[in-house]
Amino acid sequence: MAMTSNPDIVGSYAVGTRREFYSAMRTELDRSGTRMVRTLQTFGFAPQSFVLTISSTPEVIQFAPFEAAVQQLGLFGINADDSPFDAGRVESISRQFNPAGMMGVSAQTLEGLKMMGHDPETVFRGRVIWARPDAWQAVSRMDGVTARRCLLIGPALGFGCEQGEVHLDRWEWDIRSEQGELVLSSRLNRFEPVSGLRTGVMGALSGAACSCGNADTVVEIHD
Secondary structure, eight states, X not given: OOOSSOOSEEEEEEETTEEEEEEEOHHHHHHHHHHHHHHHGGGOOOTTOEEEEEEOGGGHXXXXXXXXXXXXXXXXEEEEXXXXXXXXXXXXXXXXHOOSEEEEEOHHHHHHHXXXXXXXXXXXXXXXXXXXXXXXXXXXXXXXXXXXEEXXXXXXXXXXXXXXOEEEOTTTEEEXXXXXXXXXXXXXXXXXOOSSXXXXXXXXXXOSOOTTSXXXXXXXXXX
């Protein structure tokens, strides 16, 4: 059952072109972040490395746990907006802080970099780039870039491990595929539980164990 107190954070998630508000407690997001450590640590980033998160304010529900995981691993987190107008900040952070990874790169990021006269491949070279679906094809073709997927599945965030498999926390979320669409339910107590949420994301689940050592659910994306 949903809790009756006031939420700490209100964000949203998209299902196709429809956007739904979603409320959560800070403890839920911190808990999710602790579990995301399992995927993030497969990259073996050096302590005190920088990791950039590119997101919009309504996506706090999905990306705040990732930022918590960054901190728990002794890394430094930096933020930029998922907007073509903040792409200059992405390029500046790339030069000044040499981040080991960038989470949440979108088509808007690529568009903004080009608009400002920057070559995305040059900005991303030598880094792990977690790309959203609308930027995946472009990023995956870039030389010198370790391209991994970033996927918003309703209020949940799945992202690629060092081996390239997209993981979703098996304790926090129950996920299944119905007629090729990912359907999400929450397992643990949440301010706003979800049950049988049809996410609009097309994919399947893999029954194979990932060689990265993380036993969390592996989601296969249907482009």
